[in-house]
Amino acid sequence: MESVPLRCPACRRDHAYVTPVYPCPCGEPTAPPLLRGAPVTPITHRTWNDDWVTVRCRGCGRHDQWPQPELCCPCGAVLRVPVRPVASAGAVRPAHIPLPRTAAAPRPAFRPLTIRTARDAVSAAAHYLTWLGFREVTHPANRPASRVDLRAAGLIAQVDSSTRPTALRDVECLWLNALNGSVRGVLFSLAGYAPEARERADALFVPLFVMDLTGSPQPVNGAADELFSTGA
Structure with missing residues (x-):
């Protein structure tokens, strides 16, 4: 150091x-x-x-x-503390290409859970993470101050069930919570994401999923595509 x-x-x-x-x-x-x-x-x-x-x-x-x-x-x-500026990377990096799934056995078809309440949204996200292969997905009875709705082995997740697009600060706070716990952070949103939130998530490699009321999460960035492709 x-x-x-x-x-x-x-x-x-x-x-x-x-x-x-x-x-x-x-x-x-x-x-x-x-x-x-x-x-x-x-x-x-x-x-x-x-x-x-x-x-x-x-x-x-x-x-x-x-x-x-x-x-x-x-x-x-x-x-x-001053930091030495990083030289420009030059050409823009290509869009992320999801890796092919390499699991020994294919996943069964996902069966979504209908969303009617905010609690349903958390349950639907937990159901989806379990389908991806994460073990011991749990969610507290009351939302903690960290706004972490779900925990699993090696993962935390936040579920934004509000009617406003998920903001930049939500992405950064989730990433910091995940960094402090040495785990992966995943975001689910019912109303999508603000443009700056998506840009920050791409830079921090935070998977973003959007859910509709049928309870079917869809990946919206490269990190989410890769998580969907490779699973836990």
């Missing part, structure tokens, strides 16, 4: 900052490249865009969005 010396501009205290490391989907440990010698800046106002940085995986070359490195000084200042 990379360590760089930093000085708080508020109290002049010196720190040794260790770069956080995140797992790329390819399995390679990935860390934001710190900009040595550049001064840190106090954070006085937060925006979602400023809280993320682009990081390139050295193993596979993939560009992903990771949390902006920060340091909390004992004096109370929260400092943004």
